Amino acid sequence: MPERIAIIGLGLIGGSVARGLRARGHEGVLVGCVRTPADADRALALGLVDEAGTDAAVAVAGADLVVVAVPIGAMADTLATIAPALAPAAAVTDVGSTKLSVIAEARAGLGERFARFVPGHPIAGTEHSGLEAGFAELYAGRRVILTPTAETDADALATVTGLWHGLGARVTEMGAAHHDEVLAATSHLPHVLAFALVDSLARMAERTEIFDYAAGGFADFTRIASSDPTLWSDIVGANRDAILPVLSRYIGDLETLRAAIEQGERAPLMDCFGRAKQARDRFTAARGG
Amino acid sequence: MPERIAIIGLGLIGGSVARGLRARGHEGVLVGCVRTPADADRALALGLVDEAGTDAAVAVAGADLVVVAVPIGAMADTLATIAPALAPAAAVTDVGSTKLSVIAEARAGLGERFARFVPGHPIAGTEHSGLEAGFAELYAGRRVILTPTAETDADALATVTGLWHGLGARVTEMGAAHHDEVLAATSHLPHVLAFALVDSLARMAERTEIFDYAAGGFADFTRIASSDPTLWSDIVGANRDAILPVLSRYIGDLETLRAAIEQGERAPLMDCFGRAKQARDRFTAARGG
Ligand SMILES: NC(=O)c1ccc[n+]([C@@H]2O[C@H](COP(=O)([O-])OP(=O)(O)OC[C@H]3O[C@@H](n4cnc5c(N)ncnc54)[C@H](OP(=O)(O)O)[C@@H]3O)[C@@H](O)[C@H]2O)c1
Ligand SMILES: NC(=O)c1ccc[n+]([C@@H]2O[C@H](COP(=O)([O-])OP(=O)(O)OC[C@H]3O[C@@H](n4cnc5c(N)ncnc54)[C@H](OP(=O)(O)O)[C@@H]3O)[C@@H](O)[C@H]2O)c1
Numbered sequence: 001m002p003e004r005i006a007i008i009g010l011g012l013i014g015g016s017v018a019r020g021l022r023a024r025g026h027e028g029v030l031v032g033c034v035r036t037p038a039d040a041d042r043a044l045a046l047g048l049v050d051e052a053g054t055d056a057a058v059a060v061a062g063a064d065l066v067v068v069a070v071p072i073g074a075m076a077d078t079l080a081t082i083a084p085a086l087a088p089a090a091a092v093t094d095v096g097s098t099k100l101s102v103i104a105e106a107r108a109g110l111g112e113r114f115a116r117f118v119p120g121h122p123i124a125g126t127e128h129s130g131l132e133a134g135f136a137e138l139y140a141g142r143r144v145i146l147t148p149t150a151e152t153d154a155d156a157l158a159t160v161t162g163l164w165h166g167l168g169a170r171v172t173e174m175g176a177a178h179h180d181e182v183l184a185a186t187s188h189l190p191h192v193l194a195f196a197l198v199d200s201l202a203r204m205a206e207r208t209e210i211f212d213y214a215a216g217g218f219a220d221f222t223r224i225a226s227s228d229p230t231l232w233s234d235i236v237g238a239n240r241d242a243i244l245p246v247l248s249r250y251i252g253d254l255e256t257l258r259a260a261i262e263q264g265e266r267a268p269l270m271d272c273f274g275r276a277k278q279a280r281d282r283f284t285a286a287r288g289g
Numbered sequence: 290m291p292e293r294i295a296i297i298g299l300g301l302i303g304g305s306v307a308r309g310l311r312a313r314g315h316e317g318v319l320v321g322c323v324r325t326p327a328d329a330d331r332a333l334a335l336g337l338v339d340e341a342g343t344d345a346a347v348a349v350a351g352a353d354l355v356v357v358a359v360p361i362g363a364m365a366d367t368l369a370t371i372a373p374a375l376a377p378a379a380a381v382t383d384v385g386s387t388k389l390s391v392i393a394e395a396r397a398g399l400g401e402r403f404a405r406f407v408p409g410h411p412i413a414g415t416e417h418s419g420l421e422a423g424f425a426e427l428y429a430g431r432r433v434i435l436t437p438t439a440e441t442d443a444d445a446l447a448t449v450t451g452l453w454h455g456l457g458a459r460v461t462e463m464g465a466a467h468h469d470e471v472l473a474a475t476s477h478l479p480h481v482l483a484f485a486l487v488d489s490l491a492r493m494a495e496r497t498e499i500f501d502y503a504a505g506g507f508a509d510f511t512r513i514a515s516s517d518p519t520l521w522s523d524i525v526g527a528n529r530d531a532i533l534p535v536l537s538r539y540i541g542d543l544e545t546l547r548a549a550i551e552q553g554e555r556a557p558l559m560d561c562f563g564r565a566k567q568a569r570d571r572f573t574a575a576r577g578g
Contacts, residue, residue, distance in 0.1 A: 123504045143502060185490050186503040190510045192546060193482060195565040200542045201474050202568035204535075211572045213432060213461075214475040215412045217513040219576065221479045224506040225569040229562035233555055240550055246493075247547050251540060253489045257481060258536050261529055266522055273518035276484040279491035280514040283500045287508065 001166055002064030002091070002159060003028040008056050008078055010034050010043050012125060013095045014069025015134025018048040020167040023136035033059035034131070042131055057085035065159055068094040073234035075102050079109030079117075086113055091156035093118045093163070097183065099147045099176035101238035118160040119147045119176060121183070122169065127226040140168035147176040177242075184242035189250060191232055192243070194225040290455055291353035291380070291448060292317040297345050297367055299323050299332050301414060302384045303358025304423025307337040309456040312425035322348035323420070331420055346374035354448055357383040362523035364391050368398030368406075375402055380445035382407045382452070386472065388436045388465035390527035407449040408436045408465060410472070411458065416515040429457035436465040466531075473531035478539060480521055481532070483514040 005021065007014045010032045018030055032049035033056045034040050040052040053059055060066045060082045070078050075096055086092065092110065096102040099119050106117045124142040126133065144164040148157050161171050174182075201210055236243060253272075260268035294310065296303045299321045307319055321338035322345045323329050329341035342348055349355045349371045359367050364385055375381065381399065385391040388408050395406045413431040415422065433453040437446050450460050463471075490499055525532060542561075549557035 123502055125504060125506065127506070142504070145502065182499055182502050185493060185499055186507050190486065190507055193486065193543075194510060195562045196542050196546055197479065197482065197539065198565035198569050198572075199561045200535075200539050202564055204474060204538075205568070210471055210474055211568070211575070213412055213434065213471050214572065215414060215431070217414065217416070217516075218475050218479055219572075220509045220512045221483060222569055222572075223509045225562075225565045226573065227506075227562075227566065229559055229566050232562050233558040236550060236558055237553065237555060240553065244547065244551060246489075247543070247550070249493075250486065250489050251543050251547065253485050254482075254536070254540050254543075257485055258533065258540065261525055261536070262533060264526065264529065266526060269522040269525055270518055272488045273484045273514075273516075273521055275491055276487035276514045277516070277518050279494070279500070280487050280511055283487075283503065283508075283511075284515065286500070 001026055001028065001162060004031065004063045005029070005065045005067065005163075006031040006033065006059045006063035007049065007067045007069055008033045008059060008082070009068065009070035009074075010039075010048055010131055010134075011069065012129050012133040012138075013122065014067060015048055015131060016136065016138035017067055017069065017095075017163075017167065019134050019136040020139055022047070024166060024168070026166070031059050031063060039131060046131065048131070056081045060085050060090065062087060063090055065163060066090055066092045067163070068092065071231045071234055072096050072098060072101065072238050073230065076105040076109055079106050083110045083113055086116070091116055091118060091159040093120045093160040095120060095122055097121060097187065097235045098239040099179045103147070103149060103176055115151045115153045116156045118152055118156050119149070120160060120164075121145045121147075121179065122164070124169075127223055129228045129231065137168070139164065142169050144169045144171050145179050146171060146173050147179050148173060149176070180239050180242040184239055185246045188235060188239055188243050189246050191224050191227060192236060192247065193250075194222050195229075195232070198222050198225040290315055290317065290451060293320065293352045293354075294318070294452075295320040295322065295348045295352035295355045296338065297322045297348060297355065297357045297371070298359035298363075299328075299337055299420055299423075300358065301418050301422040301427075302411065303356060304337055304420060305425070305427035306356055306358065306384075306452075306456065308423050308425040309428055311336070313455060313457070315455070320348050320352060328420060335420065337420070345370045349374050349379065351376060352379055354452060355379055355381045356452070357381065360520045360523055361385050361387060361390065361527050362519070365394040365398055368395050372399045372402055375405070380405055380407060380448040382409045382449040384409060384411055386410060386476065386524045387528040388468045392436070392438060392465055404440045404442045405445045407441055407445050408438070409449060409453075410434045410436075410468065411453070413458075416512055418517045418520065426457070428453065431458050433458045433460050434468050435460060435462050436468050437462060438465070469528050469531040473528055474535045477524060477528055477532050478535050480513050480516060481525060481536065482539075483511050484518075484521070487511050487514040
């Protein structure tokens with residue numbers, strides 16, 4: 001494991017990297033970067049890192065590994081800020097939920113250091129955010145997708161792979177475009193749907209007590225609608241090209257179901273619901289319950 | 290609490306009534322009705338009821354209270370079957386997820402006994418079904434909606450209210466049409482959306498490993514898509530008139546979001562996601578976490 005690790009952004013994702021490294025006995029120095037002196041103090045008080053500040057260039061100086069864990073909307077600036085301060089041998093990785101957009105920003109921002117950049121995305125998270133949202137075991141048994149480019153140095157890739165293995169995660173490599181398509185379907189689209197549903201009902205609810213009669217299924221279904229609106233507006237903007245086709249397809253599927261319901265046809269509902277249950281039950285079994 | 294209680298259908302909902310009565314020390318006789326002799330034996334072996342059989346008319350004979358806990362699609366037949374066998378003073382209730390449809394079926398099936406019928410719906414459930422799905426505490430602290438009609442006898446209403454209070458539930462009364470609208474929004478629509486999403490992805494997934502990269506948010510969001518397809522096709526059919534407007538409205542909201550995403554507009558996303566998070570966080574707070 002690298003001796004000195006800098007983590008830019010200590011929210012759910014970055015904070016969990018810090019906590020995980022601590023919990024698993026990492027012996028090197030952890031440096032954190034946040035946006036306000038008050039948060040830097042709080043990060044130290046929480047024991048997340050050994051050193052904390054608000055200047056990303058200062059944070060990365062001398063680091064062997066830099067983990068950029070800021071929102072998608074802050075990636076470009078952060079990468080450009082740290083570029084001149086990076087040690088020549090430093091490996092840099094990110095945790096952003098979209099990969100083509102971050103790769104383009106890293107190419108522009110890191111310049112000749114781009115080969116040391118390993119694009120990454122841990123498939124783990126909750127609806128919470130901020131300094132206190134993280135926990136050491138967030139990545140245990142979860143997948144991390146790395147999307148190295150043709151230019152990515154093999155030893156930077158090995159360093160970043162080692163980081164995630166050290167946190168208990170399983171690492172998979174795939175192309176960035178493929179990553180963005182898969183995540184559009186399994187993560188970005190569900191977030192859009194959940195936000196849209198809760199908003200739709202909340203606007204109806206001005207006149208009714210609708211949420212009073214929502215049961216456990218509703219709570220589960222809408223949990224992701226408690227996620228951070230800024231973070232998710234950024235993600236949807238950044239992965240627009242992959243999200244639009246799955247969203248359009250989904251709207252088309254809903255139109256078909258609506259027509260069947262309108263015409264009192266039962267077979268299309270049974271087919272759709274039946275296939276869905278089968279797929280969902282297989283998914284549950286594959287996850288081990 | 291009534292001395293002799295017959296429960297028709299011992300799946301998640303009926304089985305939980307039986308288990309809850311047992312666990313809370315009900316001292317009368319519990320009679321269960323299922324569809325096969327094998328299930329009747331299993332219900333006795335599981336200790337769900339004291340007597341079990343496959344003939345609903347036999348099960349209700351002499352009962353003070355009858356709880357009809359069969360799927361929506363089986364309500365009409367079941368109510369017509371039990372009508373001639375009911376004791377004059379028996380109260381009858383159901384647990385169906387839609388109320389106008391069941392009330393119409395009860396009026397037709399129960400005839401002059403209709404005044405003894407108390408339409409009900411416990412706002413509690415899971416995605417599981419069958420004899421072993423129930424548990425004693427399913428209703429503890431949860432709401433039950435009763436939708437009595439102008440004809441409903443006050444003492445039948447009191448008996449059924451007492452049943453649910455005895456299971457730890459909170460009882461609310463409202464009109465059946467209002468119930469159907471509220472539940473269309475908070476339960477039936479989310480089920481349709483979750484089934485449709487998993488089906489949509491499953492059909493894409495023939496060529497990809499899409500579900501392998503789904504995280505916890507996806508698991509929560511799609512849990513209700515593991516619900517029973519027959520039960521839910523029945524519910525959607527029975528509550529068609531209330532579901533169609535909320536589904537249409539939701540599709541319209543998605544179209545608006547899609548257009549915003551397509552045009553790269555960020556403000557409509559921030560507005561929608563922000564309002565949703567606020568409403569969802571209020572909902573979480575109201576439920577006590
Ligand atoms: N949430 C998930 O489920 C999830 C899952 C996988 C990957 N991700 C990705 O992980 C990244 C971080 O998300 P998160 O959930 O950890 O969010 P978060 O809890 O809000 O944490 C973001 C952190 O970055 C800081 N930050 C924001 N702008 C910054 C800037 N310009 N310079 C330095 N620090 C800045 C934030 O500080 P403030 O508190 O001052 O804003 C906060 O410490 C995002 O790129 C996201 O796409 C998220
Ligand atoms: N699931 C929920 O979350 C939920 C929540 C609130 C209300 N409800 C309502 O509760 C009712 C029951 O749902 P559930 O979730 O308990 O389903 P379930 O677990 O499938 O149980 C239904 C039970 O009824 C039996 N049954 C089916 N057709 C019958 C018939 N013609 N005569 C006698 N018994 C019959 C079933 O036997 P077999 O095993 O032989 O089919 C089973 O024992 C439905 O009306 C539903 O709308 C459900």
